[in-house]
Amino acid sequence: MTNVIETTGLVKDFGKVRALDGLDLSVARGEVHGFLGPNGAGKTTTIRVLLGLLHADAGKATLLGGDPWNDAVALHRTIAYVPGDVELWPNLTGGEAIDLLGRLRGGLDMARRDEFVERFDLDPTKKGRTYSKGNRQKVALISALASDAELLLLDEPTAGLDPLMEAVFQEVIRDMKAEGRTVLLSSHILAQVEVLADRISIIRLGKVVESGTLKDLRHLTRTTFTVETARPADAISQLPGVFNYELTDGQARFDVDAEHVGLVVEALAALGVRAITSRPPTLEQLLLRHYGDEMTGHSGERAEVAR
Amino acid sequence: MTATAPARGGGTLAGTGSLVRLMLRRDRVKLPSWILGISLFWLYYTRLVPKAYPTRSDLDAIVSMMGGAAGRMWTGPTYFLDNMTYETFIPAAYGGYLILVIVLMSILLMVRHTRVEEQTGRAELVRASVVGRHAPLTAALMVALIANAAVAVLVALMMIADPVFSTGGSLLFAAGCFATGIAFAGLTAVIVQVAEYSRTATSLAAGLGLGGAFLIKGLGDMGHEHGTLLSWFSPMAWPQQTAPFVLDRWWPLAFSLAFAVVTIALGYALSARRDVGAGLIAPRAGRARAAGWLGTPIGLAWRLERRAILWWALGLGFLGMAMGAFAERAVPGEMPEALLQVLGGAENITAGYLAYMGIFMATIVAVYAVLAMQGLRAEEAGGRGEPVLASAVSRWSWLGASVLVGAAGVVIIMAVAGAATGLGAASALGDNSLIWDVTAAHLNHAPPVLVVLGVAALLFGLLPRATGAAWAVVVYGFMVGTFGALMELPDVAFDLSPFEHAARMPLEEFELAPIVVLLAVAGFLTVAGLVGFRRRDLDIT
Structure with a gap:
């Protein structure tokens, strides 16, 4: 499998602030790659470097075999991009913006365009200034998806979409994958990426800290349980893979490593469960657990780096 | 308070x-x-x-x-x-x-x-x-x-x-x-x-x-x-x-x-009859599909600028008409000495007045030129340039298209303002040949405005956040043009203003050399701006 995106040691400084600090990222052809990180970690900066909008201070980036800075225009014919904050021209309608951006990329499939306008339930006759954030995002998405681009760079594409539209989005991305396209999907919410991505790279403070399939990253995930049991649940705290056990007002609360969940559930059943909730870990929890010591003191400063 | x-x-x-x-x-x-x-x-x-x-x-x-x-x-x-x-x-x-x-x-x-x-x-x-x-x-x-x-x-x-x-x-x-x-x-x-x-x-x-x-x-x-x-x-x-x-x-x-x-x-x-945030006039719906020509950097630049060009042409056309009609009042004996000097002496006061109008209009149209480049800067800073440059549009063609449309706007506005001034003067003085003469005189002053556009393009390319510094050229040109003669400034002060080089038609004969030099300067500035823009990061605030 060839890599569509390959960066090694990418560095980008904005004044005194280091936005990218030796970023290594590789995305294989035909995969949906989740690009996961908290706000301000450097996701948008990475994508802008890949688009040749920013020039990296050091390191090397290869995109579809070309150089993102020097071969920008040629590469862009085969790339579709959806920015995180979509800004539209106030006096152009959504329909005009879709067509304009599509044509500037080298043409778009009008049948698909109309299909997506329908599926995303967008009114294309409204002026750009009247759209909500979610609708502006739909405009950029439709324009990107209706192209025949090989590579889709999507920067938090569903941030403003309602759950119904997010479901449509997930469907469309699966179709894209079935057609053999490559998708780089950035997000700061693990659950959003989990359902779509074949592989995930986690970025923190301008570096990729974890990369692999979801299975590879299982060791990172730890589920939080809250249970109320008929018999005292203290024995649970002795099981392997159980952490942070707390008992308050008869409610037990603890974290379990993914590989030990089965065992814990069996043990709980024997105790007579009255109520149970389980919550997958958030990205923030996850990063905090693995890098907690380093993050304190840096995260605030990093978060200020504009995306 | x-x-x-x-x-x-x-x-x-x-x-x-x-x-x-x-x-x-x-x-x-x-x-x-x-x-x-x-x-x-x-x-x-x-x-x-x-x-x-x-x-x-x-x-x-x-x-x-x-x-x-x-x-x-x-x-x-x-x-x-x-x-x-x-x-x-x-x-x-x-x-x-x-x-x-x-x-x-x-x-x-x-x-x-x-x-x-x-x-x-x-x-x-x-x-x-x-x-x-x-x-x-x-x-x-x-x-x-x-x-x-x-x-x-x-x-x-x-x-x-x-x-x-x-x-x-x-x-x-x-x-x-x-x-x-x-x-x-x-x-x-x-x-x-x-x-x-x-x-x-x-x-x-x-x-x-x-x-x-x-x-x-x-x-x-x-x-x-x-x-x-x-x-x-x-x-x-x-x-x-x-x-x-x-x-x-x-x-x-x-x-x-x-x-x-x-x-x-x-x-x-x-x-009391409306909701918070709503108006009484509903916003109009527009077209669901883009017109055929809206699909190139030039098309986009024209779409974004055409309304401004129209309003500037209308506004300055109206102003020119009134100022042209003023020409009949430009009689030597009845004019204060200070004003006479600005208009180039008493021998041919009408021609002097009309020639001055050309320079005056050029300084006003220079305001449009700076605003046009500041508009492009707003496109970049506001994040609307990003998706365009992420498509198959090069840095050169994005900035180049804007400069080109801005230059076309300058020529259009100057032509309309000149024709209107000429029309006003022609009807006031009963000499129809003035329409063409004054239009030509105004077009003769378009190249200095293009130099201002070039300065703004250069700033945009090299120091995007300082694009507005091009205002200094406009203000300087205006000061020299209106008060320079009264203040008896040295020649070099006049030479520094782009507006003081083109021949003062219809008072003077057309001269090709200054026009060629001004256009060359404008072109050089623009190319330098393009090169600078190609080499810098996109600056999105």
């Missing part, structure tokens, strides 16, 4: 006092700047005129230019003709412009504190707290009242302190400023209910409201030296019809106050 809340005990006015304080706090730099700026502007004119036209014959000469129909169109009724003094002349000649600026302050203030707040959603936050339905509008009107009162008091004090002006007339003149400011605050209170977007509201209030009132007054005043019935339909005419220092009549201000009362009442009535 706080106002007491009139609505203790709640009701639709609850919270007005706090809102007034909030608005004054938010405007703590802007409003004092407006008030002081306007007052200083007036102080400058009242003190400058007696110095610039020191003798009686100077004054008579300038009045002979301003006393005609074209002059009245721009200044107002000429009640002072029977009793010509600085006291009667200055308010009549320049007072209209003072009021124009005051009205502009009122309009922007009202839109800023009503419609902008609703559009950004901040009004929702405010209205959700203990704030009555009518409180925001009331508070905005009270701030307008405070601002206009402050200007009026300063104007009155400055004039009373000046031995030239009598106290009674000064008070009347200041009251006219106040009443007109309030009248337009009232008009804006209506308009912000109607339009959903602040830009639409500002355009309607400033363009249709103020522009329309100025036009009606101008057309009305052209007809007779004391104005005609038509003049009375314009709120801008009422303060001038008080004829301060001549007739000193107060009653025309009753129209201004009645206008204010009616519009404010209408504003309240309309605001």
Whole structure:
């Protein structure tokens, strides 16, 4: 499998602030790659470097075999991009913006365009200034998806979409994958990426800290349980893979490593469960657990780096 | 500067006092700047005129230019003709412009504190707290009242302190400023209910409201030296019809106050009939698909600029027509020496005047050129350039298309302004060949404007955040062009201004060499800007 995106040691400084600090990222052809990180970690900066909008201070980036800075225009014919904050021209309608951006990329499939306008339930006759954030995002998405681009760079594409539209989005991305396209999907919410991505790279403070399939990253995930049991649940705290056990007002609360969940559930059943909730870990929890010591003191400063 | 809340005990006015304080706090730099700026502007004119036209014959000469129909169109009724003094002349000649600026302050203030707040959603936050339905509008009107009162008091004090002006007339003149400011605050209170977007509201209030009132007054005043019935339909005419220092009549201000009362009442009535954030005119739907030509960088640049080009061409066409018609007044014997010098001497004063118009227009169109590049900078900073440059559009073609469309705009606006000036002059002097001559003269001054465009493009390419520094070239050119001859500046000061190189047609013959050099400079600057832009990061704020 060839890599569509390959960066090694990418560095980008904005004044005194280091936005990218030796970023290594590789995305294989035909995969949906989740690009996961908290706000301000450097996701948008990475994508802008890949688009040749920013020039990296050091390191090397290869995109579809070309150089993102020097071969920008040629590469862009085969790339579709959806920015995180979509800004539209106030006096152009959504329909005009879709067509304009599509044509500037080298043409778009009008049948698909109309299909997506329908599926995303967008009114294309409204002026750009009247759209909500979610609708502006739909405009950029439709324009990107209706192209025949090989590579889709999507920067938090569903941030403003309602759950119904997010479901449509997930469907469309699966179709894209079935057609053999490559998708780089950035997000700061693990659950959003989990359902779509074949592989995930986690970025923190301008570096990729974890990369692999979801299975590879299982060791990172730890589920939080809250249970109320008929018999005292203290024995649970002795099981392997159980952490942070707390008992308050008869409610037990603890974290379990993914590989030990089965065992814990069996043990709980024997105790007579009255109520149970389980919550997958958030990205923030996850990063905090693995890098907690380093993050304190840096995260605030990093978060200020504009995306 | 706080106002007491009139609505203790709640009701639709609850919270007005706090809102007034909030608005004054938010405007703590802007409003004092407006008030002081306007007052200083007036102080400058009242003190400058007696110095610039020191003798009686100077004054008579300038009045002979301003006393005609074209002059009245721009200044107002000429009640002072029977009793010509600085006291009667200055308010009549320049007072209209003072009021124009005051009205502009009122309009922007009202839109800023009503419609902008609703559009950004901040009004929702405010209205959700203990704030009555009518409180925001009331508070905005009270701030307008405070601002206009402050200007009026300063104007009155400055004039009373000046031995030239009598106290009674000064008070009347200041009251006219106040009443007109309030009248337009009232008009804006209506308009912000109607339009959903602040830009639409500002355009309607400033363009249709103020522009329309100025036009009606101008057309009305052209007809007779004391104005005609038509003049009375314009709120801008009422303060001038008080004829301060001549007739000193107060009653025309009753129209201004009645206008204010009616519009404010209408504003309240309309605001009670709509939801927060909504307007009374629904925004129009547009086309669902882009036109065939909207698919290239040039197409996009043209789409973004065409409306500005149209309005500039219309506005300067109108201005040119009036200034061209002025040409008949450009007679050597009747002109102050200072003015003669600017127009290039007495031998051929008409040609000199028309040649000067070309340079004058070029400096104004240079404003458009800088605004066009600042528009592109706004596209970049606002994040609208990013998706375009992420498509198959190179840096060169994005910036290049904008420069090209900007250059086309400059040529179009100069051609329209020139043709209109020529038309005005031709009809005033009865010489049709002037239409072509003056158009050609204006086009001859397009290359210096392109140099300004090039400077702005260079700044955009190298130091995007400093694109606005190109204003310095425009201001410098304007200063040298208007005061350079009077100040007897050295040649090098003139050479530094791009506007001083093209031949002064129709006074002089066309010269190719300076045009070639100017175009080469403009081209070089643009290419340097393109190279710089290709090498820098996109700067999105």
